[in-house]
Amino acid sequence: MSVAAEELVERAVAFAQTHPELLAALLVSVVVLVGGAYILHQFTRPSGVRFASLLAEYDDVTVLTHPNPDPDAMAAAMGVASLAKQQDTTATIQFPGQIRHQENRAFRNVLEVDLEPIERASDLSTETVILVDHNQPRGFTGSESVRPKAVVDHHPGDGRGESFTDVRTEYGACSSVIAEYFQDMDATPVPPENHESEISAKCVVPSRVATGLFFGILTDTNRLTGGIDSADFDASGYLSPGVDENLLDRIANPQVSAEVLEIKATAIRERDVEGAFAISDVGDISNVDAIPQAADELIRLEGITAAIVCGTRNGMLYLSGRSRDDRVHMGRAIEAALDGIPGASGGGHARMGGGQIPIEDGDFVWPGRRTALTDRLRRALEGDV
Numbered sequence: 001m002s003v004a005a006e007e008l009v010e011r012a013v014a015f016a017q018t019h020p021e022l023l024a025a026l027l028v029s030v031v032v033l034v035g036g037a038y039i040l041h042q043f044t045r046p047s048g049v050r051f052a053s054l055l056a057e058y059d060d061v062t063v064l065t066h067p068n069p070d071p072d073a074m075a076a077a078m079g080v081a082s083l084a085k086q087q088d089t090t091a092t093i094q095f096p097g098q099i100r101h102q103e104n105r106a107f108r109n110v111l112e113v114d115l116e117p118i119e120r121a122s123d124l125s126t127e128t129v130i131l132v133d134h135n136q137p138r139g140f141t142g143s144e145s146v147r148p149k150a151v152v153d154h155h156p157g158d159g160r161g162e163s164f165t166d167v168r169t170e171y172g173a174c175s176s177v178i179a180e181y182f183q184d185m186d187a188t189p190v191p192p193e194n195h196e197s198e199i200s201a202k203c204v205v206p207s208r209v210a211t212g213l214f215f216g217i218l219t220d221t222n223r224l225t226g227g228i229d230s231a232d233f234d235a236s237g238y239l240s241p242g243v244d245e246n247l248l249d250r251i252a253n254p255q256v257s258a259e260v261l262e263i264k265a266t267a268i269r270e271r272d273v274e275g276a277f278a279i280s281d282v283g284d285i286s287n288v289d290a291i292p293q294a295a296d297e298l299i300r301l302e303g304i305t306a307a308i309v310c311g312t313r314n315g316m317l318y319l320s321g322r323s324r325d326d327r328v329h330m331g332r333a334i335e336a337a338l339d340g341i342p343g344a345s346g347g348g349h350a351r352m353g354g355g356q357i358p359i360e361d362g363d364f365v366w367p368g369r370r371t372a373l374t375d376r377l378r379r380a381l382e383g384d385v
């Protein structure tokens with residue numbers, strides 16, 4: 001140190017000794033500045049970058065979908081798993097319930113989504129749980145005890161992640177949020193004709209993931225015709241170079257089992273129409289997923305504005321309702337119709353509802369009380385209960 005510098009340091013030390021309060025104030029301001037800059041940095045980092053660095057903190061994470069995951073939930077989970085892998089974090093995708101609907105099964109098989117079923121909280125592969133496409137764990141034993149580390153969703157609700165919560169209710173699909181995370185990471189979608197290794201980018205969206213996310217957006221927005229936000233269009237545009245049209249065609253147009261078509265046919269043939277309301281009973285069936293699909297068909301019939309389809313399987317009566325009638329809130333109508341039936345549960349949204357009634361050992365006997373149920377449903381649709 002030069003003599004001048006030494007003298008300066010000595011003077012500074014002497015000054016600090018005689019004015020300790022000024023030194024303290026200086027230290028506090030430095031701490032506030034550094035802390036403020038850190039917080040500002042945290043908040044101005046794009047969500048995708050914050051999410052990826054959270055993933056990077058763990059060796060293993062569990063990505064959990066809602067029960068009976070649909071393409072949007074599976075795609076969002078695939079996206080998170082791919083982001084995790086690129087941070088050297090192992091991700092296991094898990095789901096409660098079943099994957100039965102042919103479109104969901106085709107999605108899982110064609111895109112080779114690796115996901116495991118769970119029945120109870122102890123089946124979760126790790127304690128670090130990331131929820132996608134829902135914000136509160138449900139549908140398995142002990143779900144209420146699970147505290148998710150992160151939540152990425154587009155449904156309303158109060159569910160929060162311990163370290164990260166990103167719920168965008170204006171978005172049509174959770175897949176759009178995940179696509180944005182890739183964009184935040186400057187990821188390049190890999191064209192289907194290329195291998196990932198041919199792309200010189202730090203982060204990529206593998207073609208299968210891009211195809212899955214794009215299809216997730218399609219299904220959750222009724223093929224871009226309903227509940228779509230401009231963010232969903234932006235995400236679709238961003239993903240498009242990576243979308244594999246062959247795979248997309250296979251998942252968008254899966255083979256339908258003869259049974260599903262038969263059940264749809266029965267629902268249409270057996271429909272009981274009064275005014276603009278149709279109720280149809282398809283009897284005992286082995287594939288209950290066909291019931292909502294049959295309701296989707298019935299509601300398309302000219303002159304019908306509300307439709308309910310019911311059928312039984314393994315001691316349970318299942319109902320699915322659809323409405324395009326502003327007078328009929330389908331969820332509330334089904335809830336009202338089932339009110340007071342032992343063990344029954346029902347509900348839903350204005351345009352879509354469903355319910356279940358146990359038919360073994362209970363008061364409700366199927367088909368003995370079938371007319372009673374039809375009457376109740378009809379009165380409920382007419383707003384008469």
Ligand SMILES: [Mn+2]
Nearest residue numbers: 072133174220
């Ligand atoms: Mn969704």
